[in-house]
Amino acid sequence: MATKGKPPKPEELSKISYTPPSKGWMDTPVEFKPGMYCHGTRAKYLEAVGMPFPRDWSASEADWKLPDNWKEIVLQGIKERLQKFRTFHVFMDICVRCGACADKCHFFLGGGDPKNMPVLRAELLRSVYRKYFTTSGKILGKAAGARELTEDVLKELWYYYFQCTECRRCSLFCPYGIDQAEITIIGRELLNLLGLNIDWIMGPVANSYRTGNHLGLEPHTIKANIDFMIDDIETITGIKVDTTYNRKGAEILFIGPSGDLFGVPGNYVTMGELMLFHEIGLDYTWSTMACEGGNFGFFTSMEVAKKLYYKIYSEAKRLGVKWILGGECGHQWRLMNQFADTWWGPPDFLEEPVSPITGTKFENAKGSKIVHITEFTADLIKHGKLKFDKSRNDHLKITFHDSCNTARAMGIFEEPRYIINSVCNHFYEMPESTIREKTFCCGSGSGLNAGENIELRMRGGFPRANAVKYVRDTFGVNMLANICAIDRAALPTLMDYWNPGMDVCGVHELVGNALVMKGEIERTLDLRTEPLPGKGGTE
């Protein structure tokens, strides 16, 4: 659907100037640069979930076919949200423009557009807020940093609020914790009041509503895809692993990102998980409806996000499981950690999660009853329940990319590192300012991993790629591990562009490689069914 644009060559793209123009930002109208924005959403997707003003429109055309009272709708929308979100209200008022956030945004670092400094991205909306909701803005106008809401301003908001991946890096450095992700979320809600979403978000939303997953995989396809993986696992290990779908009475419901059910390298993560669950004899099931922990509704509006997450607890209830195990996905964990229970809880029909293998109580998940798979696996390893042959990952020199959401909306840093160090011999960290809570986005999060905005994505991913390049050149790193499906979809393209030859994998692919299974044949292939160097395979 998306036409792939061709970005300029890396040498061209990395010529970045951080010096802003002399003309003030309020006097600089937005310019829609090809490769830097996504297609507007088609009407059918909005209709699928009952969202307002469905119509086919194009961002590059002058007429966005706005409703006559669009301005009133936006202003009313702002007013409501000031009352409904203290984040938004406080963040509209207290910024002192100290500029600490300015050079923390990957889009600014990769592009140099001053309106991508988080402070200015916020000011785009703050200026409107001041004009209509503050005394000083009403009286003093521009001198108080206020401006009229015009169609150009609306378009500017659209352009730049879909040039933010809601990664929260700015929020970490802000002395008041002002979080551009919150402001972007509200900004996108406002745009969605006018039907101004992007196709790449709205398509997955519509899919997810109908089939339960972004890719639109129907139940039999999910099974067929997993069957393929099971066949591959048999080829690699000689073991036929088994799994079940929609099985009532299973102890655990496993929900990962649908990206791991379709396409490389996500499917290798699922293979690793299938092998792990088989090896420990876990009593678990898939739900073909709750087969997606990710939620593009979150990039649309809180209401749509909540709507798409209904399936999580309702399927757990219908199937009568005890608790939920969540897979390797970034924004899934923003939601499972910070939203799921508030939206559809309390899940009092579930039990406090206990690992059936080690007996460990997951105290930190006793309310929501959702455990992260790296918490689960790290616990298994700590208790010596798994046997590994680390040498099967010896051909890999690994670095780990912390995903924005799991880093700054959760803080799961040690678990994946503990697992990687348990299953691999060669692990190297990227520079300190680019990992853990300070991690950089892949450049394609929050629904921006489309094809038509490829230049934006390559720019946004530049700081991440730059840090990967450093460990490649210094330590010979050749594998970029992560715990996020969007990373696995976006980073290969980013690496091909900036650091050709760098591979991308999920953590449980590494687990699957190293896992010594009872009754397995001598491994000569890795999970990608490529020969394992030095393991008797044909190299």
Added chain:
Amino acid sequence: MGILFSFAVVVAIVLLVFAGVSGAGLNYLFAVIIPYIALLIFIVGMVYRVVNWGRSAVPFKVPTTGGQQTSLPWIAANKLDNPSTSYGVIGRMLLEVLLFRSLFRNTKAELHSGSRLIYGSEKLLWLAALAFHYCFLVILIRHLRFFVVPVPAPIEFLEFMDSFFQVGAPLVYITNFLIIIALLYLLYRRIGMPQIKYISLPSDYFPLFLILAIAISGILMRYFDKVDVVGVKQIAMGLVSFRPTIPDGIGVIFYIHFALVCTLFAYFPFSKLVHMGGVFLSPTRNLANNNRMIRHVNPWDYPIKSRSYEDYENEFRDKMKKAGIPVEKE
């Protein structure tokens, strides 16, 4: 533009007071009426702002996590940067408010030879911000000596500490000069650094010029154009006891200083300076990362209809049966 405009406003205030006091003899207006009004605006305004924020809902618990979460017992959690308890949150807030913890993280990104991004440590902003705020606080507390008789020991002690390196009289306060240095650095950032200049509004320059003018006028009247301190104290005591008096012979510099302070107080609730109150209400900092342990309730939650499993199965039942996936209705 913003710079000149803000500077001009501050100069205009100074000239206005000068003309008003030495020309028109409006001493009572500037030393009594305006201070009362300014204080009233400050108190009512700040209470209104904080109450107004407080009335906005907190539908979701969305702390920004800055360290390892609390999970398995053998993994050390970062209890301050990623608190999971109320004590942790209090600790985080104290670090934030007293030491500007987040600003301490500040880095400066530079693109070297067109291909390598380097992140250097950049603590000057943190240092200047901290110096400015603490100096302001100390100076504010020191000024309480004008409003109480006798001067409480803690204030005397603070003055003693602040003038620790003193030789001779009158006492030279360290904070008086530190605050000017800090303010000049903060001003330099807005004028000399292109990025910061680009994002700066008139409302960013104005408080800097205003507070600079307050500091300079204060220093002038203390060390150079000395005013009758006994008379000043009489005014201050008159104001707090609601029996205002205006002794004669207090230099106009005092009225200028005082009027600038009043401007700051009155301006405060309408400006970005409200961050003083707002920082306490910032949901990314004052909430614990324990959503999976303790449910957070959205006060405005409303029922939403989503697709039921029944609907789902109705659409896919045949395909599911064919694939051997269990269904509810055969």
